[in-house]
Amino acid sequence: MTRLDTASTKRIPLLAVMARLGQQPVSGPAAGGNYYFISPFRPDEQTPSFVVSEPKNVWADFGEPAEAGQKVYGGDVLKLIMRLTGVTLPIAHQVLAAWALDMPAATELPLAQPAAKGKTVATGPITFTDVRTEPLTWKALVEYLTSRGINWPLIQRNQRTMEHLQQVFYQVQGKERGKPYFALGWKTEGGWEVRSKGFQGTIGQKGVTWLHGTEPGVNIFEGFMDYLSALTCYRVSSFRSTVLILNSVNLLGSVLPLLMEQDGPIRWFGDNDAAGERALHVLREALPGRVQVQNELYRGYKDLNDFLTKTPPTKPLPPKRDNPSAASQTAKYWLWAVFDELAPGQWGRKGKRRQCTFYSYTNDDDGLEQLRVLRNQLGHQLYYYRICERTQGRKFKILEHAGLAHAVPQVDESDREVVDTRRPGHIGELLHHLAIAS
Structure with missing residues (x-):
């Protein structure tokens, strides 16, 4: 057997090694000479997450959590063999030296049957292409979720929550050709709220999410991460009363008629910033005597997730607004x-x-x-x-x-201002920041 040094072993084409392992690229070459594979670590996945760079002869797996000091999990051909087989570095050298004698050239590699294309969704000036969703299983996304303080084993117990919490794959029209992106996705009435370490946005239109309960009352959250944080804080997998996730405080007005029809208390878990305070005021005016303020539990933090992760606010929060009189x-x-x-x-x-x-x-x-x-x-x-x-x-x-x-x-x-109602000529009490809609 020919003995190869480490440098020579690392030059063995990864594409040829993948072919020897029975792995065929789903697409390629994309921009930068990248080929996309179904991950050999997760053969049941539907969307390719394993990328081989032919020019650099390295691989990356976006479905695995990154190691310390890395942006993405990956490495060279030796690391791939060691991870797949569990052998030591000397044995990996021997395996690759034996394979090197009869490996196919990269030009001989056939493409696997291409996966079905996903949807194309226009969101304002951005067009998302090949948008697909799957049940949340990727370790990298689960790791991001747990980095936000979320109790992943607890969340998994609720099937309805998991139906809304998915992993989303997409491309962006006009960006690097063929480059796929992935993120956490939360299903709404209008599309998907998308979150990852590097992106926060919406695919589709803004919309709310209703999770109807079995007991009177509604728990209102501004975002899905706040809802997951509440489940974590209260150590429950679901709430018995209805949950409403606004996904934007601007949508509060559209759901006020539905909230008026609900029985029981309205529990507000909104943000402690200016927008959250204004939304709370509107809610109190529309539903007098029914709103129970829960954001006092995390006063001093912008939202419930920041409280969970003990993340201080990046800018000063407004003072607490006084309760309106009866x-x-x-x-x-x-x-x-x-x-x-x-x-x-x-x-x-x-x-x-x-x-x-x-x-x-x-x-x-x-x-x-x-x-x-x-x-x-x-x-x-x-x-x-x-x-x-x-x-x-x-x-x-x-x-x-x-x-x-x-x-x-x-x-x-x-x-708007507060006027001293004791001044001559003034009757009643002036409500600070009240807008009367015609």
Whole structure:
């Protein structure tokens, strides 16, 4: 037998070794001379994760967790033989020296039957191609999940959760030719929320996820990682009450009618940032007396996953918003006023209009008349006003309005203010940051 030194052994073509092992490339050569194989470590996988670089004569397996100091698990031909057979380095040398005598040339390698192409999905300016999903099994993705503090054995007990939590494979149109990407995927009503160490985005349209329970109540989470974090924190594989994962706080408005139809308490597990605080305020206004705030459990952290991993916030979090009074959530009549920039006693940022919301003391005709009297007293100070009547929850009907072009002026949310209700001429209590929708 011819004895090869280590350098010579490492030059034995990996493609030829793969052929000797009975492995055929699914595609190739792609950009950079890469060939894609079904992993010899996971022969049942549907999407190729094992890549051989012909120019560099090295391999990488994206389905395996990376070793210390590596970005991806892989190596040379010697490491491949040692991993597949469990032999030592000297024995791997002998095996390869014997194989080197009758290995096929790379040009003789046939391609395996190509896998069926996945879907093409346009998401804004990005087009994802060959999008495919499979049950979550790749060690690299499981390792990423556990690095976020998630209890993987616990999560696996819930079949419905695992039906939504998948591994997603995709390519990006216009990127490096033939390069596949993979990530964790969470199924929504609009598509997939996608997460990996290097990417966070959406394939398809934004959508919510409902996981209906058997007991009254709804647990609301902003993202699926927060939901998985809650299961980990509470050491349960599922919640008995319904779970709603927004996947974006901007979708809260679209599900408010459905939330109003739900029985039981509404438990809020939202973020402690400004967007989360605004969403909580909207929720309280729409469902007075029903919202149970859970994010106090992780006050000081941006979200539940950061609390789980003890990750400090990257920027200062806003202070806790005061709870609205009971009266402010039930008052029938409202006066919404936007003041003229030159109104006496104005405070706030220069060039911004002051806007205030007042409600009546009583929910009868006397209460409505009080607001009209206040409107007359304010008179010349007003730039625009609306008198509204609550019809249901946070829905209002406009009774009177007047101002420039009878239109709602564009006022920065951050310029709303709290007015001292003890000042002469003011009735009721002003709600900070309340927007009345027509």
